[in-house]
Amino acid sequence: MRRLQGPVVSIGNLSAGGAGKTPFLLLLGELLKQRSILFDVLSRGYKRDMKGVALVDPSGNARQFGDEPLLIARKLGVPVVVGEDRYAAGVYAEQNFGVQLHLLDDGFQHRALAREFDIVLLTPTDVRDSLLPTGRLREPLSALARADVVVLSGNLSPESIPEFVKCTWRVQRSIFAPQIKDPCVAFCGIARPELFFSQLAQAGLNLAATQPFRDHHAYDARDIQKLLRLRDHHRASLFVTTEKDAINLGEQLRALGTVQVVPLRMELENADAAVNGLLARLSHRER
Numbered sequence: 001m002r003r004l005q006g007p008v009v010s011i012g013n014l015s016a017g018g019a020g021k022t023p024f025l026l027l028l029g030e031l032l033k034q035r036s037i038l039f040d041v042l043s044r045g046y047k048r049d050m051k052g053v054a055l056v057d058p059s060g061n062a063r064q065f066g067d068e069p070l071l072i073a074r075k076l077g078v079p080v081v082v083g084e085d086r087y088a089a090g091v092y093a094e095q096n097f098g099v100q101l102h103l104l105d106d107g108f109q110h111r112a113l114a115r116e117f118d119i120v121l122l123t124p125t126d127v128r129d130s131l132l133p134t135g136r137l138r139e140p141l142s143a144l145a146r147a148d149v150v151v152l153s154g155n156l157s158p159e160s161i162p163e164f165v166k167c168t169w170r171v172q173r174s175i176f177a178p179q180i181k182d183p184c185v186a187f188c189g190i191a192r193p194e195l196f197f198s199q200l201a202q203a204g205l206n207l208a209a210t211q212p213f214r215d216h217h218a219y220d221a222r223d224i225q226k227l228l229r230l231r232d233h234h235r236a237s238l239f240v241t242t243e244k245d246a247i248n249l250g251e252q253l254r255a256l257g258t259v260q261v262v263p264l265r266m267e268l269e270n271a272d273a274a275v276n277g278l279l280a281r282l283s284h285r286e287r
Contacts, residue, residue, distance in 0.1 A: 001114045004090040006099045007282045008042075008115040012108025014143060015129065015136040017215050018191030019121040020153060020173055021106055022068045022244070023266040027171075028119075029076045029103065031268070031275045039101035040093045043069040044110075045082030047216045053083035053092045067216055067247045068105070086113045101282070108147070109138055116282055120147040121171075124156045148281070149274075170269045177203030178260045182237035185209045185230055188245050189217030200240060200262070208234035219248055224255050 011028070013019035025041065032039055045054070045066035056065045056073040065073075065082055073080040079097050083089035090102055090113070104113065108120055122144070129135040144150055144165050151169045152158065158168055177199070183206045188196050193212035201207055209230050213223070231239065238258035246253055246261045253259060268274055 001112060002087045003114040004087065004102060005094055006090070006102050007117070008090070008102045008104050008107075008113060009117045009119065009278070009282070010104040010107035010110075010115040011119045011121070012104075012106055012110075013121045013123075013126070014108070014139050014141070015123070015126050016132065016138060016191070017136075018195075019123050019126070020171070020264075020266060021121060022071065023173065023264045024119075024121055024151065024171065025072060025103060025105055026075055027266045027268060028275070029072070029078065031271055032101070033076070033078075035275070035279070037101060037279070038098075039103055040079040040081060040097055041069070041072055041076070041103045041105055042086050042089045042093065042107075043072070043080060043082050043105035044084060044086070045069050046106075047218070048082065051084070053081060053085070053089050055092070055096070056080040056082060061250050062248050063218070067244050071243055071247050072105070086110055108143075117149075117278060118147045119149050119151060120144060121151045121153060122156060122161065124154045124160075127156065127160050149278075169274050172267050172269075174265045174267075175199045175203065176263045176265055177205065178240065178262060180238070180260065181206060183208035183235065184238050184240045184260070185211065185227065185234065185236045186240045187211040187213065187227060188242045189213035189215060189219075189248060190242060190244060191215045196242060196262075205240065208236040213245075217245075217248060219245075219250075219252055221252075224252055227256060 011025050048066040049063045056069050058073045069080050069082050081089040081093045129137050131137045149167045150165050153171050197210045240260045
C-alpha cells in the first residue's frame with residue numbers, strides 16, 4: 001500500500017453503482033470550499049478512451065476523461081486527475097498543484113492507496129442485496145468495518161446496519177425538478193433509472209414515456225433517433241434527463257431539441273458537525 005504526502009479521504013460504496021457517490025463528492029467538495037480547504041479529486045475515469053494519468057479539462061468530453069470526473073471538474077472547479085493507478089494520479093496532482101487534501105472517488109475497494117479516512121455510502125437496497133454476480137454488492141456488509149463513516153441514505157435506519165459500524169451520517173437525495181406542465185419523455189443512463197423517473201413523477205411532471213439506458217451509456221446517432229421517435233409517438237414536447245447524461249450526450253444534446261437537464265441534489269444532516277469532525281480527524285492523524 002502506497003501513501004501520498006497529502007491526506008486522502010476516500011468516498012465509496014459496497015454496490016456496483018447507484019449509491020450517490022458523485023453527488024456526495026460534489027456536496028463534500030462544496031462544504032470544503034466553503035471552509036477554504038484546498039483539495040483535488042482522484043478518479044479512475046471509468047469508460048474513458050484514454051489510458052494513464054490525465055488532468056481533466058472541463059471543456060473536454062466524456063470519452064476523454066469519463067462522465068463523472070468531467071461533471072466533477074465542471075461543477076467544483078478544482079483539479080480532477082484521472083488514472084487507473086490512483087497513486088500515480090495523486091503524485092501528478094501533488095507535483096502540479098502542491099500537497100493538499102485528496103478526495104478519492106470510488107475508492108473503498110482501491111486498497112492499493114493508503115487513506116486517512118474512509119466514507120462509505122449505504123442504501124436501503126444494499127442491506128438486502130447479495131454479492132455479485134447474483135446481486136450488486138462488490139463486498140459483504142462486514143466490509144463496513146473498514147469504514148470511518150457510513151453514510152445512510154433514504155429511509156435506512158441505523159438499526160438495520162451492523163453494530164460494529166463506528167459512525168454514521170445521514171443524507172437526503174432529491175432533484176431540482178423543472179416547473180413544466182407539458183408532456184415530456186424522461187431518459188437516463190444511470191445505475192438506478194427507476195429512482196430518477198419516480199422522483200420526476202413525484203414532483204408532478206407529466207411523463208409521457210420513460211427510456212432507461214445502461215449506466216455511463218455513450219449515446220450515438222441511433223439513440224438520438226430512438227428518442228426522437230419516442231417523443232413524437234407520445235406527442236411529448238420535450239425531454240428530461242440528468243446532468244450525467246448531458247455530459248455523455250455532448251454535442252448530440254442539441255439534436256434532441258428542447259431538453260431539461262435536472263440536477264441531483266444531496267443534503268447532509270448536521271453538515272457543520274460532520275465536516276468539522278472529519279477535518280479534526282485529519283488534523284489529529286497528521287500529528
